[in-house]
Amino acid sequence: MKALVYKGTKQVAVEDVPDAKIQEPVDALIKLTTTNICGSDLHMYEGRTSVEQGKVLGHENMGVVEEVGPGVQFVKVGDRVSVPFNIACGSCRNCTQGWTSFCTRMNPTEGMDGAAYGYANMGPYDGGQAQYLRIPHADFNLLNLPEGHELENDFTMLSDIFPTGWHGVVLSGMQPGDRVAVFGGGPVGLMAAHSAMLMGASQVFVVDKQADRLKLAESIGATGIDFSAGDPVEQILDNTGGVAVDRGVEAVGFQAHDSAGEEHPELALDNLVNVVRTTGGIGVVGVYVPSDPGLSDPSAADRVGWQYGTFFTKGQQMGTGQAPVKRYNRQLRDLIITGRATPSFIVSHEVPLEQAPEAYDKFDQRVDGYTKVLLKPNG
Numbered sequence: 119m120k121a122l123v124y125k126g127t128k129q130v131a132v133e134d135v136p137d138a139k140i141q142e143p144v145d146a147l148i149k150l151t152t153t154n155i156c157g158s159d160l161h162m163y164e165g166r167t168s169v170e171q172g173k174v175l176g177h178e179n180m181g182v183v184e185e186v187g188p189g190v191q192f193v194k195v196g197d198r199v200s201v202p203f204n205i206a207c208g209s210c211r212n213c214t215q216g217w218t219s220f221c222t223r224m225n226p227t228e229g230m231d232g233a234a235y236g237y238a239n240m241g242p243y244d245g246g247q248a249q250y251l252r253i254p255h256a257d258f259n260l261l262n263l264p265e266g267h268e269l270e271n272d273f274t275m276l277s278d279i280f281p282t283g284w285h286g287v288v289l290s291g292m293q294p295g296d297r298v299a300v301f302g303g304g305p306v307g308l309m310a311a312h313s314a315m316l317m318g319a320s321q322v323f324v325v326d327k328q329a330d331r332l333k334l335a336e337s338i339g340a341t342g343i344d345f346s347a348g349d350p351v352e353q354i355l356d357n358t359g360g361v362a363v364d365r366g367v368e369a370v371g372f373q374a375h376d377s378a379g380e381e382h383p384e385l386a387l388d389n390l391v392n393v394v395r396t397t398g399g400i401g402v403v404g405v406y407v408p409s410d411p412g413l414s415d416p417s418a419a420d421r422v423g424w425q426y427g428t429f430f431t432k433g434q435q436m437g438t439g440q441a442p443v444k445r446y447n448r449q450l451r452d453l454i455i456t457g458r459a460t461p462s463f464i465v466s467h468e469v470p471l472e473q474a475p476e477a478y479d480k481f482d483q484r485v486d487g488y489t490k491v492l493l494k495p496n497g
């Protein structure tokens with residue numbers, strides 16, 4: 119089968135790889151209809167993780183069930199399904215509490231709980247930027263979708279970024295009527311803004327410097343804040359008559375940069391601590407890594423120095439981590455079906471798998487208009 123393979127920093131290629139196949143009785147095999155490129159893939163693409171060469175990438179997957187193992191009871195051949203990016207056993211301590219993103223059993227990497235498809239440190243699993251994908255514990259992990267092809271570009275957001283954006287807002291402790299500031303206007307930040315609106319925020323700010331992304335934020339009724347035009351904290355304070363916001367969502371990650379493009383991993387965290395009111399909350403879904411192999415100063419690689427003292431003094435709360443997709447994807451699917459949620463508003467490109475290397479390059483450079491790329495591996 120054809121698949122998108124990681125070859126080294128800023129190098130990916132579509133190659134013939136061994137066919138994905140059922141390995142355990144509880145596995146299913148799916149034929150991909152849509153698989154997305156994610157901002158998380160860019161951390162690997164840019165050589166900022168320890169991902170091994172030859173890995174098939176892709177954790178935002180949906181498709182149709184092609185085959186099931188003898189131990190699969192409920193999933194049937196022909197079912198149209200969304201695949202949460204988390205690979206979960208369904209029965210460990212964290213899975214039974216709804217924290218499938220911290221499954222204690224599926225990732226053999228020392229010191230890491232939580233597994234995923236096609237991702238650095240998240241276990242030996244290949245990704246779905248390919249024609250076929252093996253799904254462990256299929257009955258537990260797969261979410262059924264209505265048959266057919268409708269709403270494909272909305273449902274494809276259920277595997278990761280819509281639940282992740284939603285999770286960021288939940289972690290912030292948002293209540294209806296709250297004002298929310300979302301840092302990062304990429305796909306995850308835009309999904310957080312969409313989620314905050316759906317949950318009843320009174321006002322949502324989205325901070326970025328990419329004009330096309332700020333425009334998308336404004337298209338759903340958020341207020342765009344361009345951090346290249348001045349301090350985003352001051353801009354939001356000016357906009358709220360000095361009262362700041364109740365909640366903040368971090369959707370940038372450890373590669374946060376200033377308006378000149380220089381990286382400062384603490385920048386978005388510091389801005390959030392300063393713009394959220396005392397006793398407010400912050401949800402961090404942007405990714406931070408235990409150790410950053412891309413930093414020139416190795417002594418700084420495993421720590422991010424941020425304004426913890428201000429955070430403490432303001433009595434704020436913070437929640438972090440990979441999103442447990444299964445906790446939300448069923449309800450979000452139904453919001454899509456009834457037309458209340460339309461996460462497809464961020465889709466910018468739909469291309470065949472063969473064009474994935476070019477799409478990685480352009481998305482990585484945030485070329486104007488490259489917001490969310492959907493790959494169609496089977497035509």
Ligand SMILES: NC(=O)c1ccc[n+]([C@@H]2O[C@H](COP(=O)([O-])OP(=O)(O)OC[C@H]3O[C@@H](n4cnc5c(N)ncnc54)[C@H](O)[C@@H]3O)[C@@H](O)[C@H]2O)c1
Nearest residue numbers: 157158302304305306370371374375403404405439440441
């Ligand atoms: N927690 C999870 O489960 C989960 C799931 C998916 C993605 N992620 C992470 O979420 C983050 C965002 O993902 P994405 O797909 O939207 O990526 P993206 O790279 O497309 O978007 C990040 C955006 O942040 C902006 N940005 C950079 N520095 C900034 C700053 N100082 N202030 C405000 N904005 C700034 C960039 O211009 C860019 O538009 C990534 O770190 C990704 O790995 C986490």
Ligand SMILES: [Zn+2]
Nearest residue numbers: 156158178278
């Ligand atoms: Zn993703």
Ligand SMILES: [Zn+2]
Nearest residue numbers: 207210213221
């Ligand atoms: Zn588990």
